[in-house]
Amino acid sequence: MEFQAPRGTTDVLPDDQGYWRYVENTASQVAESFGYRRIDTPVFEDTNLFIRGIGDSTDIVEKETYTFKDRGGDSLTLRPEGTASICRAYLQHGMHNMPQPVRLFYLCPNFRYERPQAGRFRAFHQFGIEAFGESDPYIDAEVIEVSWRFLKAVGIDDISLSINSIGDMDCRPKYVDALKTHYQNHSSSLCPDCHRRLDTNPLRLLDCKIESCQPIIESAPKGTEYLCIPCNTHWLQLQEYLTEVGIRFNVDNTLVRGLDYYSRTVYEITPPTNRRTSVIAGGGRYDGLLEQLGGPATPGIGFGMGIERVIENIKRLGINIVAESKLNIMFAHMGEPAKKESIRLSSKIRQLGAEAFVGPSRGLKSQMRYASNMNASHTIIIGDDELSSGTYTVRDLTSGDQSEMTADGILNFVKDYDNSHRVN
Numbered sequence: 399m400e401f402q403a404p405r406g407t408t409d410v411l412p413d414d415q416g417y418w419r420y421v422e423n424t425a426s427q428v429a430e431s432f433g434y435r436r437i438d439t440p441v442f443e444d445t446n447l448f449i450r451g452i453g454d455s456t457d458i459v460e461k462e463t464y465t466f467k468d469r470g471g472d473s474l475t476l477r478p479e480g481t482a483s484i485c486r487a488y489l490q491h492g493m494h495n496m497p498q499p500v501r502l503f504y505l506c507p508n509f510r511y512e513r514p515q516a517g518r519f520r521a522f523h524q525f526g527i528e529a530f531g532e533s534d535p536y537i538d539a540e541v542i543e544v545s546w547r548f549l550k551a552v553g554i555d556d557i558s559l560s561i562n563s564i565g566d567m568d569c570r571p572k573y574v575d576a577l578k579t580h581y582q583n584h585s586s587s588l589c590p591d592c593h594r595r596l597d598t599n600p601l602r603l604l605d606c607k608i609e610s611c612q613p614i615i616e617s618a619p620k621g622t623e624y625l626c627i628p629c630n631t632h633w634l635q636l637q638e639y640l641t642e643v644g645i646r647f648n649v650d651n652t653l654v655r656g657l658d659y660y661s662r663t664v665y666e667i668t669p670p671t672n673r674r675t676s677v678i679a680g681g682g683r684y685d686g687l688l689e690q691l692g693g694p695a696t697p698g699i700g701f702g703m704g705i706e707r708v709i710e711n712i713k714r715l716g717i718n719i720v721a722e723s724k725l726n727i728m729f730a731h732m733g734e735p736a737k738k739e740s741i742r743l744s745s746k747i748r749q750l751g752a753e754a755f756v757g758p759s760r761g762l763k764s765q766m767r768y769a770s771n772m773n774a775s776h777t778i779i780i781g782d783d784e785l786s787s788g789t790y791t792v793r794d795l796t797s798g799d800q801s802e803m804t805a806d807g808i809l810n811f812v813k814d815y816d817n818s819h820r821v822n
């Protein structure tokens with residue numbers, strides 16, 4: 399083959415589409431049940447939005463964006479994550495003048511030039527939510543609960559929640575100083591990346607995956623011990639509210655998240671194995687971000703999760719997503735008059751909202767093989783005898799049951815079936 403999908407991208411083939419619809423539908427249902435409303439933003443934005451909104455010292459902006467000049471000479475970047483675009487839309491459309499909080503959710507493709515590896519893609523999809531204009535910690539607990547309930551709803555049951563608070567502009571500098579001092583005392587044993595982080599992004603020191611840096615992380619000062627009184631109150635209330643809705647959590651003081659703009663609450667949800675390398679959902683509070691983007695001071699909090707990773711976990715657990723019994727009828731036909739009747743009847747059935755299609759113009763056996771390949775639920779066989787008697791044989795391919803029906807009988811069968819089996 400001359401052409402292949404670009405590295406780090408995948409095709410979602412028809413057999414896999416069921417997983418995607420299942421995840422997207424569940425995501426919408428759960429988010430809407432909490433009062434979140436869907437928003438869609440363009441696939442590309444002004445490059446500066448991401449430089450200002452994500453931070454130019456982050457890995458994402460430093461080495462992972464797809465940035466290009468368009469034909470008019472403007473620098474554009476394919477969206478590498480959801481939050482900055484949603485913040486831009488919130489400000490642009492004056493949503494800060496609406497009653498707060500404003501609750502939004504999104505399902506969208508993102509693009510990052512990452513080293514391709516298992517479960518990591520350069521074009522990937524995210525489900526996420528953002529809640530703007532509320533600083534009370536009940537909304538922190540709510541955002542966490544949305545992601546938690548969604549994962550439970552799709553059947554991913556074996557998850558655990560880690561939370562942390564990284565303070566705010568008042569108390570974080572003191573913590574960062576303590577962290578720097580601790581790392582300067584260990585500077586001889588730091589990995590090259592951590593040497594760099596010490597200057598550019600000290601909180602990310604706690605995020606290092608290199609083995610030799612782990613003892614330094616373990617002995618590092620804990621952020622939650624440096625919180626100012628308002629941050630500490632927020633932190634304690636968050637834990638109370640999570641307990642109130644029955645969500646168990648563990649406090650992980652090394653959890654800082656990758657992006658510059660987080661403040662106070664940060665969290666991650668992981669499956670039981672491979673912690674940290676297989677985070678399913680993560681998010682946090684970003685109270686300074688909207689101001690950084692030129693808007694009024696507005697608190698915000700949200701999460702993002704990779705749909706590919708959610709589907710990977712659904713498959714890992716062998717969750718059966720095909721609960722819906724769907725009517726999908728193939729007409730097997732012999733002879734031109736029978737073919738015409740098949741075309742006419744299948745068209746009528748589709749107008750009733752069910753699936754129906756005409757078998758290929760080959761022998762009966764070959765048509766029946768095709769029906770099973772297409773996952774037909776029923777076949778209707780029409781030949782000269784059936785046409786002259788006016789009754790057709792309807793075969794249920796799941797049970798093997800057969801019954802004789804007239805054309806009108808078939809249409810009534812479809813109408814009734816639809817009412818008794820349709821999901822949503």
Ligand SMILES: [Zn+2]
Binds near residue numbers: 607608
């Ligand atoms: Zn390191």
Ligand SMILES: [Zn+2]
Binds near residue numbers: 566567569625626627
């Ligand atoms: Zn504080």
